[in-house]
Amino acid sequence: MGWGLLFFDSLDDEGISSRGRIMVKHHYQAAALHVCGHKGYHSFRTGNKAETSEEKRYAANSVCADCASKIQTWFGHDGAGFYKIELPKLVSRFPSSIGWGNRVRITQLRKFGPLMKKLEAAGESDPLGALVLQILKLMFRIEAASFWIDVEKHTYGSYSLTWDVEALIRGREASSNPLGKASVMGYWFQHSPSLIAEAKALIAASKQRLKEVIGDLDAPKAASIC
Numbered sequence: 001m002g003w004g005l006l007f008f009d010s011l012d013d014e015g016i017s018s019r020g021r022i023m024v025k026h027h028y029q030a031a032a033l034h035v036c037g038h039k040g041y042h043s044f045r046t047g048n049k050a051e052t053s054e055e056k057r058y059a060a061n062s063v064c065a066d067c068a069s070k071i072q073t074w075f076g077h078d079g080a081g082f083y084k085i086e087l088p089k090l091v092s093r094f095p096s097s098i099g100w101g102n103r104v105r106i107t108q109l110r111k112f113g114p115l116m117k118k119l120e121a122a123g124e125s126d127p128l129g130a131l132v133l134q135i136l137k138l139m140f141r142i143e144a145a146s147f148w149i150d151v152e153k154h155t156y157g158s159y160s161l162t163w164d165v166e167a168l169i170r171g172r173e174a175s176s177n178p179l180g181k182a183s184v185m186g187y188w189f190q191h192s193p194s195l196i197a198e199a200k201a202l203i204a205a206s207k208q209r210l211k212e213v214i215g216d217l218d219a220p221k222a223a224s225i226c
Contacts, residue, residue: 032059035169036067036128061166061174067128068162074115074132075158083113083120085140092145101145104152112136128165135164138195139184147187154182 033039063071087109090101119126119133142148160180167173167185179186188195 032056034059034064034067035061035166036063038064038067057174058177061170061177063162063166063169070128071132071162071165072158074119074129075161077115077118079114079118081114081117083109083116085109085116085137087140088143090145090148091143094145097145097149100152101148104148105140108148108151108156109140112139131165131168132161135161135168135184138188141195142184142187144187144191147182150182154180156182 062068087105090098090105092098092101116133116136119129122129124130160182163177163179164183164185166177167179167183167189173179173186173189179189
């Protein structure tokens, strides 16, 4: 049985060129300033100026690798404990959706309750943890049963939590970093901008105390948020 030749070059992300050869697109590492205030290395794809600008916007609107790793570790927290929080009555045009939403919400509270208790105990000693806790508190203030159904249908995972933290720091959505259907911040951006202002006010109140570790969120510097 004979073997054909495979040619490798640098073209599209799918790895297939217009000539039908197998390709691998080149990447390079470069320093980038992230929304968390850290300077870190980001993997950029080789391409034209528009692609490079889009990559830079994505990096600037994302947390650094260390912060993302920390959030993902917290997401997998499996400790004991219960977090006491007032849950609003769910609303929906469809009665069956309320029962469904309640079931999902209780499942999420059982999952995140121990983490919320841990992060609240840490207080302001961990600024990144305080932001994660704020996201989770905002989650359990959502009264739309449809949101909780989306959490189950589309899965609220560690990346979802990371994207929500990034959006909270930015205080807005970013076209380079779209939010998913089960996004906490995506929900509040659409339904209650005033609540986002309230959350931003809490961050602003802490900014001076946390400046050395979180940096200036209006003009980020290479500071630590972890």
